[in-house]
Amino acid sequence: xxxxxxxxxxxxxxxxxxxxxxxxxxxxxxxxxxxxxxxxxxxxxxxxxxxxxxxxxxxxxxxxxxxxxxxxxxxxxxxxxxxxxxxxxxxxxxxxxxxxxxxxxxxxxxxxxxxxxxxxxxxxxxxxxxxxxxxxxxxxxxxxxxxxxxxxxxxxxxxxxxxxxxxxxxxxxxxxxxxxxxxxxxxxxxxxxxxxxxxxxxxxxxxxxxxxxxxxxxxxxxxxxxxxxxxxxxxxxxxxxxxxxxxxxxxxxxxxxxxxxxxxxxxxxxxxxxxxxxxxxxxxxxxxxxxxxxxxxxxxxxxxxxxxxxxxxxxxxxxxxxxxxxxxxxxxxxxxxxxxxxxx
Amino acid sequence: xxxxxxxxxxxxxxxxxxxxxxxxxxxxxxxxxxxxxxxxxxxxxxxxxxxxxxxxxxxxxxxxxxxxxxxxxxxxxxxxxxxxxxxxxxxxxxxxxxxxxxxxxxxxxxxxxxxxxxxxxxxxxxxxxxxxxxxxxxxxxxxxxxxxxxxxxxxxxxxxxxxxxxxxxxxxxxxxxxxxxxxxxxxxxxxxxxxxxxxxxxxxxxxxxxxxxxxxxxxxxxxxxxxxxxxxxxxxxxxxxxxxxxxxxxxxxxxxxxxxxx
Numbered sequence: 001x002x003x004x005x006x007x008x009x010x011x012x013x014x015x016x017x018x019x020x021x022x023x024x025x026x027x028x029x030x031x032x033x034x035x036x037x038x039x040x041x042x043x044x045x046x047x048x049x050x051x052x053x054x055x056x057x058x059x060x061x062x063x064x065x066x067x068x069x070x071x072x073x074x075x076x077x078x079x080x081x082x083x084x085x086x087x088x089x090x091x092x093x094x095x096x097x098x099x100x101x102x103x104x105x106x107x108x109x110x111x112x113x114x115x116x117x118x119x120x121x122x123x124x125x126x127x128x129x130x131x132x133x134x135x136x137x138x139x140x141x142x143x144x145x146x147x148x149x150x151x152x153x154x155x156x157x158x159x160x161x162x163x164x165x166x167x168x169x170x171x172x173x174x175x176x177x178x179x180x181x182x183x184x185x186x187x188x189x190x191x192x193x194x195x196x197x198x199x200x201x202x203x204x205x206x207x208x209x210x211x212x213x214x215x216x217x218x219x220x221x222x223x224x225x226x227x228x229x230x231x232x233x234x235x236x237x238x239x240x241x242x243x244x245x246x247x248x249x250x251x252x253x254x255x256x257x258x259x260x261x262x263x264x265x266x267x268x269x270x271x272x273x274x275x276x277x278x279x280x281x282x283x284x285x286x287x288x289x290x291x292x293x294x295x296x297x298x299x300x301x302x303x304x305x306x307x308x309x310x311x312x313x314x315x316x317x318x319x320x321x322x323x324x325x326x327x328x329x330x331x332x333x334x335x336x337x338x339x340x341x342x343x344x
Numbered sequence: 345x346x347x348x349x350x351x352x353x354x355x356x357x358x359x360x361x362x363x364x365x366x367x368x369x370x371x372x373x374x375x376x377x378x379x380x381x382x383x384x385x386x387x388x389x390x391x392x393x394x395x396x397x398x399x400x401x402x403x404x405x406x407x408x409x410x411x412x413x414x415x416x417x418x419x420x421x422x423x424x425x426x427x428x429x430x431x432x433x434x435x436x437x438x439x440x441x442x443x444x445x446x447x448x449x450x451x452x453x454x455x456x457x458x459x460x461x462x463x464x465x466x467x468x469x470x471x472x473x474x475x476x477x478x479x480x481x482x483x484x485x486x487x488x489x490x491x492x493x494x495x496x497x498x499x500x501x502x503x504x505x506x507x508x509x510x511x512x513x514x515x516x517x518x519x520x521x522x523x524x525x526x527x528x529x530x531x532x533x534x535x536x537x538x539x540x541x542x543x544x545x546x547x548x549x550x551x552x553x554x555x556x557x558x559x560x561x562x563x564x565x566x567x568x569x570x571x572x573x574x575x576x577x578x579x580x581x582x583x584x585x586x587x588x589x590x591x592x593x594x595x596x597x598x599x600x601x602x603x604x605x606x
Contacts, residue, residue: 228451232443238395239429244419244447289434
């Protein structure tokens with residue numbers, strides 16, 4: 001939950017700096033550690049512009065873009081989850097559970113299905129497929145799924161709980177369609193789709209970071225605008241409207257923002273599960289009653305969760321790295337269980 | 345006229361929940377809506393608050409049709425407290441009451457002294473100043489109800505609509521709420537409409553009473569006239585009589601614990 005704090009409230013000032021320091025440490029660790037053992041001196045040399053071409057390439061073309069992409073995606077998943085949980089008044093709402101990820105999966109699948117006929121690549125030639133367009137396809141699918149949920153929610157005047165269930169149901173249908181398509185495929189596409197499906201930062205380039213660049217900052221800048229409506233949307237529609245909120249308009253805006261953030265992130269890195277679910281809970285837990293901290297904590301924790309998850313995946317698997325989606329799921333579930341025990 | 349409506353009809357699907365309902369409020373007037381369960385009291389309040397669009401008729405606030413006003417414009421003039429509203433458990437009283445200022449501060453303006461004063465006054469009026477930092481889940485039913493009333497007060501609207509504000513309160517808090525309503529009306533000129541179940545409380549506190557049955561207005565007038573009309577027994581299908589406890593007291597309905605058969 002997030003709130004305007006009365007002036008008498010002293011925020012838990014210590015929490016945010018601590019989390020920011022952890023974020024910086026994980027960022028630094030991610031730059032210095034990796035599958036290729038680069039000596040610290042070599043990494044430092046890259047930043048002073050005197051690195052060897054090899055180190056230069058590893059740091060600037062491989063590690064940094066995937067770290068930046070991961071941070072942006074993590075922030076977006078975190079905010080999207082927080083917004084969805086707030087407006088549906090459901091602690092289990094999450095873009096990866098509510099159709100957005102599945103919509104993206106389906107369009108990415110369809111995209112690969114058609115491009116194979118158009119581009120007609122040879123057997124197993126992943127490289128010839130226009131995978132640079134995957135994020136765009138994913139974004140479109142996620143937004144369409146969000147749009148369907150939105151239309152159903154308002155056409156049928158659904159309660160928040162039903163909106164959540166409706167999202168889960170739509171997600172299941174879209175996912176089934178995607179899996180049905182994949183089942184009939186050859187290996188080239190399957191490889192791409194499987195890697196994408198597991199939620200991965202592998203081989204993410206500056207193009208991916210650039211793709212996300214409009215979304216994460218726009219989302220962050222937009223937060224002050226939707227802040228008070230989001231607080232209001234925690235009430236029943238009747239109460240919020242009585243307080244003076246244009247409920248339907250503000251609900252739509254917040255749903256749109258969270259879908260755009262989630263769908264673009266899913267498009268770029270695949271459905272990294274549990275980040276959108278766990279991060280807001282962790283932020284709320286750390287913030288306690290100091291609601292104004294929930295939002296900034298969500299942003300920083302989202303970045304940490306994905307950066308560290310990716311680092312663990314890279315180090316644990318060595319050459320065959322473990323996709324971050326797998327790491328976040330494995331780490332996220334116990335964290336969630338512990339938090340749920342603490343929440344009354 | 346602060347608030348009026350005429351020929352209001354509301355449908356839920358095919359069922360007519362309210363039909364041809366009308367009233368006209370004077371500034372500072374207290375009116376109660378009474379009637380059996382399902383008689384349309386809540387529907388009437390929600391329609392008056394502009395929360396449901398009537399199929400026929402219209403509601404006007406200071407001669408402006410509610411249908412043409414934005415939610416914020418309405419909220420500055422009219423505060424509505426529904427039955428059993430819900431809020432996140434971790435929200436504190438102070439935070440809830442702060443939300444009452446939304447109509448005034450909007451999306452961007454920061455809270456100024458005027459807002460803080462309104463919040464303080466709302467907390468004081470409901471006797472919650474010392475509990476302001478408690479979360480809603482730590483409160484008793486009565487305190488929670490008062491917190492919501494406080495939030496509605498912070499809105500500083502000239503019209504206050506309360507849907508069963510005394511339900512689930514013990515008699516002490518019921519009297520406290522009714523006293524508060526009376527003070528608001530007489531000292532601040534707040535125009536108040538509320539739905540309540542207790543007929544004697546309605547008679548004691550109201551300037552006028554509207555009696556609803558099956559969505560239709562059966563009576564609109566002063567409490568004493570209602571007591572003399574015999575409508576209470578008929579509408580609620582109970583046996584009883586109005587007694588005069590003391591010369592200046594309002595008539596008191598004394599009910600027999602036996603249902604009228606028809």
